[in-house]
Amino acid sequence: MIAGCLANKREAQHRLFKTFYSKLFHICYRYASNNEEAQDMLNEGFIKIFNNLDRYQPTGSFEAWMKRVMTNAALDYQRKHKPNFETVDYDAISQFESSSYEENHAISKISSDELMLLIQKLPPMTRSVFNLYVFEEYSHAEIAEMLHIKEGTSHWHLNSARTKLKQLIIEQYRD
Amino acid sequence: MEEFDQLIKEKAEKKEFKFKFLYWFLFAKKAGFAVFSTMQWIAIVAISSSIVGGASYGTYKLVQHVRAKSNVTAPAQVNPSELEPLGLLLDTAQVESGSDSVIIEGSPVLREEKASCPPIIKNPKKKEKKDQTEVKDSVIAPKTPVKTRYEEIRFLAIDPDTILTND
Numbered sequence: 001m002i003a004g005c006l007a008n009k010r011e012a013q014h015r016l017f018k019t020f021y022s023k024l025f026h027i028c029y030r031y032a033s034n035n036e037e038a039q040d041m042l043n044e045g046f047i048k049i050f051n052n053l054d055r056y057q058p059t060g061s062f063e064a065w066m067k068r069v070m071t072n073a074a075l076d077y078q079r080k081h082k083p084n085f086e087t088v089d090y091d092a093i094s095q096f097e098s099s100s101y102e103e104n105h106a107i108s109k110i111s112s113d114e115l116m117l118l119i120q121k122l123p124p125m126t127r128s129v130f131n132l133y134v135f136e137e138y139s140h141a142e143i144a145e146m147l148h149i150k151e152g153t154s155h156w157h158l159n160s161a162r163t164k165l166k167q168l169i170i171e172q173y174r175d
Numbered sequence: 176m177e178e179f180d181q182l183i184k185e186k187a188e189k190k191e192f193k194f195k196f197l198y199w200f201l202f203a204k205k206a207g208f209a210v211f212s213t214m215q216w217i218a219i220v221a222i223s224s225s226i227v228g229g230a231s232y233g234t235y236k237l238v239q240h241v242r243a244k245s246n247v248t249a250p251a252q253v254n255p256s257e258l259e260p261l262g263l264l265l266d267t268a269q270v271e272s273g274s275d276s277v278i279i280e281g282s283p284v285l286r287e288e289k290a291s292c293p294p295i296i297k298n299p300k301k302k303e304k305k306d307q308t309e310v311k312d313s314v315i316a317p318k319t320p321v322k323t324r325y326e327e328i329r330f331l332a333i334d335p336d337t338i339l340t341n342d
Contacts, residue, residue: 010208010215011214011215013208014199017198017199017202018194018199021192021194021198022191022192022193022194025192026188026190026192029190029192030187039198039201042198042202043201043202043205043206046202046206047205047206050206103179104178104179104182107179107182107183107186108182108186110186112186112187112188112189112190113190115183115186115187115190116187116190119183119187133180134180134183134184135184135187135188162177162179162180165183166179
């Protein structure tokens with residue numbers, strides 16, 4: 001499939017797109033504010049994947065490489081299209097309170113669709129830090145480098161994301 | 176990672192997105208790719224031609240069927256007043272023998288009336304299903320010798336010389 005894509009064969013490109021669509025769209029959907037934005041991110045990400053396929057080293061996982069490219073494409077998209085993509089530094093590290101039983105119970109009760117929509121409601125930078133830390137499992141130092149922010153700011157955004165998400169989940173659950 | 180983060184991650188990763196061809200179409204349009212390869216174009220043309228051909232043939236057959244149905248004439252309506260009444264015919268025969276003649280009266284013959292036109296089956300298939308009977312072609316029965324009406328009548332031959340008279 002990769003060889004076919006390198007040879008610019010449409011069938012191979014279509015097969016690759018179809019095979020990894022769900023996993024890669026999942027990434028874009030978490031970083032985007034809505035479905036249309038996620039679709040745009042995905043398209044730009046796939047263009048980058050096809051254009052840089054020759055740079056892929058077969059020693060590593062192809063899926064992990066594609067996910068990395070897609071994550072970077074999602075962040076680039078936000079930088080390009082979101083004027084309010086914050087670059088303000090927050091040095092004060094607020095303390096995050098551990099989740100209570102009620103909050104954990106609320107998470108188990110809401111659907112994955114609802115949860116994804118709640119993540120989309122977070123502010124762009126906060127959402128990006130939360131996604132990078134929780135889903136992509138980057139450290140604060142790596143996130144700070146990727147987003148051109150201080151490590152403390154990354155901590156702040158993560159705590160902010162957790163607090164806001166908890167509120168939204170409880171509200172959703174009570175409704 | 177917090178327990179909260181772990182719960183969020185597990186829950187969110189359950190969400191699946193189904194692929195639709197439209198997404199590939201939109202991507203290919205944006206990337207400036209041809210949406211279909213040569214082989215796919217061939218397949219599309221072949222499939223669409225067979226669909227169009229099949230539809231045309233089906234329409235042609237349907238029109239033929241409808242036409243054939245409309246050509247079946249309705250059974251002729253017979254006015255009861257036009258029907259010939261079943262008549263009793265009194266046949267008489269006169270036998271002449273020499274100068275005398277004897278009139279023989281035959282038994283009244285009931286003339287058989289036949290239907291003026293055979294019943295027409297409009298839709299033979301429907302009829303078959305409904306009645307669950309087989310419609311067979313009529314078989315021409317072998318000809319039986321036609322009996323004349325006088326055959327069974329014994330003629331009485333009277334000789335006038337044998338008649339006893341009072342003389």
